Amino acid sequence: MPHFSNKKLILLLVSMIFIVALISFSLRDRQNATLPEQFIKDTVGLAQGFVAKPANYITGIFNDINSLLNTYEENKRLKMRLEDFAALQSEVNTLKSENTSLRDIVDKESSLREYVPIQATVIARNPDQWEEKIILDKGSSSGVELNMAVMTAKGLIGKISLVTPLTSEVELIQTNNPNFRVSAVIQSENEEIFGLIEGFDVDRNELIMKRIDSSLDVKEGELVISSGLGGIFPKGILIGEVTEITTDDFGLTKMAYIKPAADFSLLQDVMIAKRTVITIDEHEDIKNEQTEENQNVGE
Amino acid sequence: MIVRFLIPLTAIVLFLLEPVFALFSPINLNEQTVFLVPRFLILYLIFVSIYYSRKRAVVYGIIFGLLYDVFYIDIIGLYTVLYPLICLIAGSTVKFIHQHLMITTLLSLILVALMEIVLYYFFLFINFTTIPFSDFMMTRLIPTIIANLLFLVMLGWVFKYLINARVLQRARENT
Numbered sequence: 001m002p003h004f005s006n007k008k009l010i011l012l013l014v015s016m017i018f019i020v021a022l023i024s025f026s027l028r029d030r031q032n033a034t035l036p037e038q039f040i041k042d043t044v045g046l047a048q049g050f051v052a053k054p055a056n057y058i059t060g061i062f063n064d065i066n067s068l069l070n071t072y073e074e075n076k077r078l079k080m081r082l083e084d085f086a087a088l089q090s091e092v093n094t095l096k097s098e099n100t101s102l103r104d105i106v107d108k109e110s111s112l113r114e115y116v117p118i119q120a121t122v123i124a125r126n127p128d129q130w131e132e133k134i135i136l137d138k139g140s141s142s143g144v145e146l147n148m149a150v151m152t153a154k155g156l157i158g159k160i161s162l163v164t165p166l167t168s169e170v171e172l173i174q175t176n177n178p179n180f181r182v183s184a185v186i187q188s189e190n191e192e193i194f195g196l197i198e199g200f201d202v203d204r205n206e207l208i209m210k211r212i213d214s215s216l217d218v219k220e221g222e223l224v225i226s227s228g229l230g231g232i233f234p235k236g237i238l239i240g241e242v243t244e245i246t247t248d249d250f251g252l253t254k255m256a257y258i259k260p261a262a263d264f265s266l267l268q269d270v271m272i273a274k275r276t277v278i279t280i281d282e283h284e285d286i287k288n289e290q291t292e293e294n295q296n297v298g299e
Numbered sequence: 300m301i302v303r304f305l306i307p308l309t310a311i312v313l314f315l316l317e318p319v320f321a322l323f324s325p326i327n328l329n330e331q332t333v334f335l336v337p338r339f340l341i342l343y344l345i346f347v348s349i350y351y352s353r354k355r356a357v358v359y360g361i362i363f364g365l366l367y368d369v370f371y372i373d374i375i376g377l378y379t380v381l382y383p384l385i386c387l388i389a390g391s392t393v394k395f396i397h398q399h400l401m402i403t404t405l406l407s408l409i410l411v412a413l414m415e416i417v418l419y420y421f422f423l424f425i426n427f428t429t430i431p432f433s434d435f436m437m438t439r440l441i442p443t444i445i446a447n448l449l450f451l452v453m454l455g456w457v458f459k460y461l462i463n464a465r466v467l468q469r470a471r472e473n474t
Contacts, residue, residue, distance in 0.1 A: 022376040026368075027425060037369050044370045051315040059322075124318030126371045128336050129325065130422045135318075135371075162373070169373075176427060202430060205332060266322060 031146065031162070038164040042139075045123060045167035049137050052123040056268050063266070112228035112235040115149075118142060118272040123167070125267070132172040134158075134267055139166040147232045149273040155238040155261030156182070156226060157270065168272075172264060173207060173239075174200045183230035184209060184239055186256070187223045191216070194227060197239065197258065204257060207240060212254040218245050224258050234275045302468050305461055306347065307359070313339040314363055318371065334439045335446040338411050340367075341382060342451055343458055345389040345407040349398060350462040353390025357383040381417065385410050400459055404451045408444055415440055 033041060067074070120136040138144050140163045148160045150170045159180075161171035171180060178198070186193040186209075195212040212218060222242045228235030240258040248255040320337040327333070340363055348356035360382035367378040389410060396402060419435050422428045430438075 019376040019380055023374055026373060026375040037375075040366060040369045044366060047311075048315055048318065048370075052319055055319040055322075122322065124371065125321040125324075127317040127321040127367075128372070128418060129321065129334050130418070130427055131372075133371075176429065265325060265327075268322075 033162055033164055041164045042166040045135065045137065045139075045164070048123045048135070049121075052121070052137075056121065059266065059268070112275075114276045115234040115273040116276060118144060118274060120144075120150075120168075120270055120272055122267045122270060132158075132174045132264075133161070134170045134172065134270075136168045136170060136270065136272070137166070138272065139164050139168050141165045143274060144168045144272055145274070148275075149226070149233040149237060151237050151271050151273060152262050152267065152269070153271075154263060155240065156233075157260075157262045157264065157267065159232065160272065170270075173197070173260065174264065176200065181230070182233065182239070183227045184224050185227040186212070186218055186242060187225060188216070188218065192227075193218060194229075195256070197224075201257065205259075206243060207258040207260055209242075209256040209258050210248055210253065212256060214247065214252065214254050216254075218242060218254060218256055220244065224256075228275075232275070234273050237273065302464050306351070306355075306465055309458075309461065310340060310343060310347075310359055310363060313343050314366065332438060333442045336415070336439065336443045337450075338414075338443070338447050339450060341385055341411060341414065342407050342447060344382065344386050345410060346403065346455070346458040347462060348386040348390040349393055349403055349406075350459060351466060353386065353393075356386035356390060360384075360386040377418075377421065381414055385414055400455060403459075404448075404455050407451065408448055411447060412440060412444055415443060 118138055120138040120142075122134050123137045124135040126133040126135075136144075136150075144160060144163055146160055146163055149156060150158050150160060156173065158170045158172040158175075160168050162169040171177065173180070173182065176199075180198070182197040184195055184197050186195065193212060193216045195209045197207050197209045199208040199210075200206070201208055209224065220242055224239045224242060226233045226235060226237040226239060238261045240260040242256050243259050244257040246255050246257075247253070317337045317339055320335075320339075324335040325332045326335065341360075344356050344360055344363075347359065361379060364378040364380070364382035365375070367382075368375045372378065389406065392406060396406065419428070419432070419439075428435075
């Protein structure tokens with residue numbers, strides 16, 4: 001058995017208190033990184049980038065082989081959809097030109113839909129996957145800011161939760177964090193149905209969309225996109241597809257389960273959406289504080 | 300000369316490889332999502348602690364634990380404590396347990412399982428997770444242990460060989 005002298009015991013106690021203080025400090029302030037933290041993050045991020053690039057290349061080869069094996073099946077399926085696609089393309093073109101001409105008429109230049117994409121590579125995923133989080137190789141020096149939307153070609157995956165000069169962290173939408181909300185729209189046949197995506201059902205592997213007006217009729221299979229009204233995300237990013245509709249706990253509004261469009265298991269290249277419409281950040285901060293206060297009251 | 304730096308170098312490489320392997324997880328097995336957590340670094344540090352030097356392993360544990368906390372977890376002090384603690388426990392068993400490769404492998408897996416359970420209760424405590432213990436067992440603990448067992452079966456003897464090379468070299472330097 002190890003023998004403790006008085007001096008060692010005091011050292012042990014002091015370091016324990018210090019550690020507990022550190023943990024509680026880092027749990028409270030999670031929006032900004034301190035200077036030494038930023039330094040460590042950038043250095044490790046740089047080294048991580050060197051390892052991640054060849055690793056991504058190798059997994060890319062495996063993916064290519066995998067898709068090569070499915071080529072025949074896929075080709076058949078794609079050929080069937082190609083005819084629809086041509087018709088759709090012409091429709092989109094006419095709608096686009098109509099949209100720009102209408103915009104010219106009303107003198108409205110900016111749109112919630114517009115954003116500047118920043119390409120980024122995933123260099124790491126939080127290895128102990130308790131918090132759903134990935135780390136990207138672009139930081140504030142590339143123009144990345146807090147709360148920006150992050151997506152793949154398939155759809156929305158999360159938002160930026162922490163930025164250092166050379167790296168940034170993404171909180172995925174599968175998170176348990178109750179403050180993570182996305183203002184979303186269900187694209188119904190003839191109207192847009194608004195709601196809030198908040199929460200993730202671990203058992204079903206699906207997102208939960210709440211606060212849908214109960215008088216509106218939502219059908220399964222309808223697509224869900226971001227509404228752009230939350231002040232951070234641009235409009236029109238695909239989120240997923242409705243799989244089930246129920247009433248929520250109080251029976252006042254509807255609740256929908258949404259199957260995410262993006263594939264979360266092998267993330268490599270992502271896009272950070274920098275919205276071009278100016279947003280008022282202070283407002284966002286106030287909202288965050290309010291939700292925090294609400295949470296405290298709830299506890 | 301090179302052998303001298305091989306031990307810390309291996310630790311750095313394993314540290315950087317962990318998140319790359321984490322990108323493959325979670326996987327869907329029989330309609331159940333399974334999380335595989337790579338724990339390469341701590342397994343290696345346990346080996347260092349048992350075959351080489353307890354003190355050295357604890358120091359590495361503190362350094363890499365701190366890096367791990369700052370870069371991935373954002374809760375400073377969690378792995379910074381757990382890594383050296385695990386190394387300390389591993390180093391203390393040397394006196395009681397025979398140092399055969401099989402036994403060391405088994406022991407490291409038990410220690411990693413212990414660490415996972417402590418982490419689970421920590422994250423449950425701070426409300427990062429709400430899953431019950433049985434789910435944690437099925438979707439995280441058992442798959443993680445199996446994955447890391449595979450890793451150790453493949454590379455455990457390399458670790459032992461590497462560390463023995465360093466031990467021999469040091470013995471030669473001292474004489």
